[in-house]
Amino acid sequence: MDSEKLNEQWARVRTQIMSYPEVNSAEISAFFSRLEPQAMSDSFLMLTAGNEFIKTWVEQHYLSHIQRALLDLHGVPFAVAIAVDPAQEARATGTPAPQAATPPAPAPAAAVSSPAAPPVSSAPSAPVAAPAAPDFTPTPSAPTADQPFAAPTMPAVPENPVAPASATPESIPTAAAETTEPQPDNPASALTFSNFVIGESNQMAYSLANEVAGKPGRTIFNPLFIYGKSGLGKTHLMRAIQNYIDKTQPHLRTVYADSADFLSKYMEASVAHDREKASFKNFKHYYEEADVLLIDDIQYLQNKKQCLDMVFQLFNSLTAQGKQVVLSADRAPKNIDVDERYSSRFSSGGIVEVRPPDIETKLAIVKRFADECSRNEGFSQCAIPDDIQMYIAENSSSNIRELLSAVSNVFYRMVFSGQSDITVEGARALLENHFSGSMARNLSVEDIQREVESFFKVSHADLISNKRSRSIAYPRQIAIYLCRQLLDLPYEDIGQKFNRDHSTAIYAVTNIETRLKKEREVQEEVETLQKIISEL
Incomplete structure (x- = not known):
């Protein structure tokens, strides 16, 4: 199969995987862009990754999805092999390819589990001489009811078929991926x-x-x-x-x-x-x-x-x-x-x-944390309903700690109060004062002016003066915008605090809103000031 047709087939597989509701589209974009198709036959697909981490991560999380997509598209089970090609990463990053790399020992052949099975872990093997090019002739095995996407039996595949045998362990471009979660006493692990x-x-x-x-x-x-x-x-x-x-x-x-x-x-x-x-x-x-x-x-x-x-x-x-x-x-x-x-x-x-997460990412975080709690914290008898998970994702702030705390609160209520059938209304009542999305507190225009003056290093006299230099006018517009956003005061009241009329206040807010859509620097400064003010 020529390279153009091969890339077309791989693009079809990626599109098919993206159509599955359980997949994370951002993960697909992040990791599948680091895979390249190398060979494909009637029942076999060979991919390469730029480093060991990408290879192992895809094998553990998405290999079954690749096989499922191939089965959906072609109607026959496929064997899928992923090898490491350091030159691929060098091309992607524009850095020189390593002169030598050590291929680990060929991995033993194994059937790929179904999506419900736990991920298969792998560990780096001792370096050995580069093997001869393997014979990638798969022997398909029929799917079963318990394992509908079982991989066909295939010979061992060298993890790095392109590397010479003269390499040393130090020349490996990236280390092997994590295979098990460390469990020492330090939570940071x-x-x-x-x-x-x-x-x-x-x-x-x-x-x-x-x-x-x-x-x-x-x-x-x-x-x-x-x-x-x-x-x-x-x-x-x-x-x-x-x-x-x-x-x-x-x-x-x-x-x-x-x-x-x-x-x-x-x-x-x-x-x-x-x-x-x-x-x-x-x-x-x-x-x-x-x-x-x-x-x-x-x-x-x-x-x-x-x-x-x-x-x-x-x-x-x-x-x-x-x-x-x-x-x-x-x-x-x-x-x-x-x-x-x-x-x-x-x-x-x-x-x-690292920007604030969107709703989809927050929901993915909620789901993963809820699954971890069910597995590891003794909450296996409880499952947070999907509508409550969505409620938490939609109402939490961008702070992930707040998001996870909300999930924990719901779990504890379900477990210790026996409310395993908690409803959205019950979750709303439980988390009524939990989320910090609004700033319902005693905040004044003077508070905002003071923090803006400190941030931009301008005096209060200059901020409310008639000076129009950019070093004064820009902080003034930011302060007016924040007063409108955080206090929701009438433009006339805000204008009076800055010795301006309501039309000037409207112009300041409109101008900052326009710049926020186009200028990352303005976004960052506004976000930083909002954080500072929220901590008052």
Whole structure:
């Protein structure tokens, strides 16, 4: 089959899978774009992935869907094999392909389970000499009632048929994917790539985090800066990077630090320096020895000049050695109140935003968390009805923690109150004061003016003056817009607070609304101010 026809057939398979109601379209977009069809016969399809993580993830989550789509389209069961081709990832990222890579030992042949069966885990095998090209002649086996999409029996497939035999383990471009969830006492160990729900709002951040976890230290993504509002999954991605590297590349030392904890340890080391001269040196040495350093909520170090200088020294030292640095914040580097030399260096690698999830993504998160609770928390006798899951997704804010807390509250009510038949009305009454989507609190125009003045560093006198310079007019329009959105006051009342008439207030709101649709910088500044004001 020529390449054009092969790609057409693969496109049909993808379209068919997207038609299944249970699939996550964002996951399909994120992962299937990283697969390439290589060969296809009457009952066999060969695909390649750019790295081991993509291969294993698709095998565990979507191989049965691929087989189902092939059966639906062609009427016969198909064997599907996925191999790793590092050159494919090099083409996609524009980086040089590795000169050598070690193929793991061929995997034993196995039937692919039905969609209801648990995912099959795999582990990296010891390197062996490259095998000869395998004979991909499938022997179909008839589907059964219990396993309608069983894979035909087929010979073992080398995971990397294109790699030469002279490679060493260190030359493998990405480590093997997670196969089991780690279960130590640290709750952060449960934050992995496999249980991160992917949607359009976080797909790019997920992809870049995965790239960094597979190949830490690449210049193009060093540092990796992840930003977004609180509760959207930044820490989950940071911990997923750490856990992935710890599991698959244990020779690398990863260090995760929350900025508040980093500041606390820095202060302790500084205070102890007078008593023990080595304390500060030991503090610095702990982070300098990291192969991968992850610092969460870097915006917390605003106005902490000495501590920020220490972070900057560590940053420069590690990146100069080709070691990976990952930072996160609730805003983009340029909007963090730090010296320009810091923000420019923080922006020198990959920058990616985690945006608020849409309804579909929130619903997927609710469903996955509800399933986990049923399996792991003793709630197997309960199932949250679909209409209540949708109610939670529609009424929660973008904060994922609030979303999960709502699910937990419903579960506890169902289990401990015996209300297994809870209705939407019951859930609404239970969660009446849970969601924080509205700002029903004692907030005034003066509160908003004060926070806008502080954010943009303008005086109150200038904000309500007749000055029309952009440095004054833009913050003024933002403040007027926020007053309208958060307080829902009449335009005339808002105008009076800014020494303006109602028509000027209308123009300010309209102008900001128009810019919000087109300018990401305006969106980010408004979102940041809304977060600040919501915490008053």
